[in-house]
Amino acid sequence: MPELPEVETTLRGIKPHIIGRKISEISVRNKNLRWPVSKRVYSIAGSKFNHIKRRGKYILIDVNDGTLLIHLGMSGSLRIVECDQEFRKHDHVDIKMDSGKSLRYHDPRRFGCVLFHLGNINNHKLLKHLGPEPLDEEFCGEFLYSKSRGRNVPIKQFIMNAQTVVGVGNIYACEALFFSGINPKRLASKISRERYNKLAENIKMVLQSSIEMGGTTLRDFVNEVGEPGYFKQSLMIYGREDEQCNKCSKAITRIIQTGRSTFYCSSCQR
DNA sequence: AAAACTACCTGAGTGC
DNA sequence: TGCACTCAGGTAGTTT
Numbered sequence: 001m002p003e004l005p006e007v008e009t010t011l012r013g014i015k016p017h018i019i020g021r022k023i024s025e026i027s028v029r030n031k032n033l034r035w036p037v038s039k040r041v042y043s044i045a046g047s048k049f050n051h052i053k054r055r056g057k058y059i060l061i062d063v064n065d066g067t068l069l070i071h072l073g074m075s076g077s078l079r080i081v082e083c084d085q086e087f088r089k090h091d092h093v094d095i096k097m098d099s100g101k102s103l104r105y106h107d108p109r110r111f112g113c114v115l116f117h118l119g120n121i122n123n124h125k126l127l128k129h130l131g132p133e134p135l136d137e138e139f140c141g142e143f144l145y146s147k148s149r150g151r152n153v154p155i156k157q158f159i160m161n162a163q164t165v166v167g168v169g170n171i172y173a174c175e176a177l178f179f180s181g182i183n184p185k186r187l188a189s190k191i192s193r194e195r196y197n198k199l200a201e202n203i204k205m206v207l208q209s210s211i212e213m214g215g216t217t218l219r220d221f222v223n224e225v226g227e228p229g230y231f232k233q234s235l236m237i238y239g240r241e242d243e244q245c246n247k248c249s250k251a252i253t254r255i256i257q258t259g260r261s262t263f264y265c266s267s268c269q270r
Numbered sequence: 271a272a273a274a275c276t277a278c279c280t281g282a283g284t285g286c
Numbered sequence: 287t288g289c290a291c292t293c294a295g296g297t298a299g300t301t302t
Contacts, residue, residue, distance in 0.1 A: 276298105276299085278296105281294090282293085284290100
């Protein structure tokens with residue numbers, strides 16, 4: 001589910017409710033996420049949430065001398081609820097705070113994770129090999145161009161690879177390629193510098209506008225208070241098979257690339 | 271090193 | 287109703 005804008009929306013939403021708050025009690029109702037929930041998360045009881053940031057689609061919350069590392073997988077969400085609110089199905093982790101509210105992790109498919117790492121989080125194996133943040137300045141067309149030399153992989157896979165750049169999932173990859181007029185099947189090694197400049201700009205633009213609208217809700221993404229995001233209404237190409245392209249009116253095509261749906265306009269995207 | 275493939279899991283929707 | 291099947295926002299780990 002969540003790509004970068006949805007994770008950013010979640011982070012901004014929970015931040016004012018957790019920073020400086022003391023953690024009173026942790027409960028893990030189902031530890032079987034992608035990896036077992038760290039036993040160490042119990043050790044944060046009595047401490048305060050100090051700082052929260054995002055790296056790619058990972059949410060990192062500093063507590064004591066360690067960091068909570070949370071990923072929402074395909075179907076995860078984090079919400080702020082009253083401590084005494086009844087648990088719903090798939091509410092797996094609950095962190096009660098001295099405010100009377102809880103930070104609650106919900107994830108039907110359990111592809112996400114809740115881990116606790118002592119020491120410098122930048123050395124964590126899940127973060128070590130990640131590419132740059134797409135909204136940072138260092139991420140630009142020139143960067144994509146040089147990184148793509150010799151890469152015989154379709155451009156869509158290339159930009160969805162977290163080692164290339166983080167945070168670009170299936171929806172925003174399709175959208176950015178549409179705005180750039182690039183066929184998703186084109187090999188990364190065969191795209192010009194000029195087109196990469198355009199692509200990098202469009203990746204930034206698409207992610208930024210989605211963040212401004214609270215992210216994209218296809219079925220189950222909700223923010224910290226359980227509301228959906230509204231970027232779905234702005235999607236140009238994703239999920240619109242057989243509908244008319246907004247630029248040229250031709251029917252939108254859906255193909256499968258590495259097991260995932262790709263939507264594109266065969267006339268606008270070459 | 272890079273590309274292709276596997277695996278993890280539930281729920282919604284479709285067709286018979 | 288029920289069963290079988292497909293598809294869904296992600297990505298580490300394994301194999302080729």
